[in-house]
Amino acid sequence: MNFITCEELISKLEENKYIVIDCRFDLMNKSYGKESYEKNHIVGSFRLDMEDDLTSEVKEHGGRHPFPDLEILKIKLDNIGINNDSEIVLYDDGEIAGAGRAWSLLKYMGHEKVYVLDGGIKEYIRNGGKVSSEVNVDVEASNYEVNVNKDYICDVNYIKEAIKNNKSLIIDSREYKRYIGEFEPIDKIAGHIPTAVNYFYGDVLKNNEFGNPVMKSKEELKKHFKEIDGYDEVILYCGSGITATVNSIALAEIGLKHKIYAGSYSDWVSYKENTVDTL
Secondary structure: OOOEHHHHHHHHHHHEEEEEEEEEOOOOOOOOOHHHHHOOOOOOOOOOOOOOOOOOOOOOOOOOOOOOOOHHHHHHHHHOOOOOOOOOEEEEEOOOOHHHHHHHHHHHHOOOOOEOOOHHHHHHHOOOOEEEEEOOOOOOOOOOOOOOOHHHEOOOOHHHHHHHHHOOEEEEOOHHHHHHOOOOOOOOOOOOOOEEEEEEHHHHHHEOOOOOOEEEOOHHHHOHHHHHHHOEEEEEEEEOOOOHHHHHHHHHHOOOEEEEOOOHHHHHHHHOOOOOOOO
16 A cells, blocks of 8 residues: 545544654745645645755765665754654655655655655645644654664666567656657656667546556556566666656556666766666
8 A cells, every 4th residue: 555545634634643744846846845845735634845855965976866865864854753653644745756755765764654645735635634834843753763764765877788688678767759759858868778768657547537656556557567577677767856756656556566766867877987878
């Protein structure tokens, strides 16, 4: 189970069963997450910022959004009372990328009971969920124990070997025009990692009858990913390691094991010797 419905969260919220975390963000507007949270958020929820909490300092290599130091993230989890038995609900505006990034990091840290709110805060409000502008300040600190799942993340050297292995499937999660090199708004070189195939992360979502994005059903996801059966391993990447996490959750939903190339395409092109393909 990787998702929780808005109805279930609303029914359990007053029991304090879940620790709820706001993960809204906008790559083009770095203040969006903070401003959105201050305006209103799910009652009792905390906040993790994409740039300050879910990303470490950008360096020559490692991509535009390197994974944070897990010991530093652990302290932040401690400060909002998260322990290894906590049931955590993550939400954003419904596109899952923000919540997905936090989900992937918690899975990397070995946390089991972590769920993404399907439909995000928009669907939550539509279902009558309560919001507030009040911030939690009186929290009893915990002592989170990190149990790293090393098989979930890989680096540039692992990708170089995977390219040579026809039983490894590398998936580019960006939109198609970036994959083929027709359009590149951020990274310095357009194209994709050699041998990679394109599965745009947005294609695992659909709009419900109210126009809010939700995850497709397991049956729809199995049909969407049917071509990847038969590979020994699947590796996901995107531009900087954020939107690939949406595909990661989708694959987890249908029980397909995989890895994430944490630095993703922005890390790959930071090495002069690495080549790219275009269509």
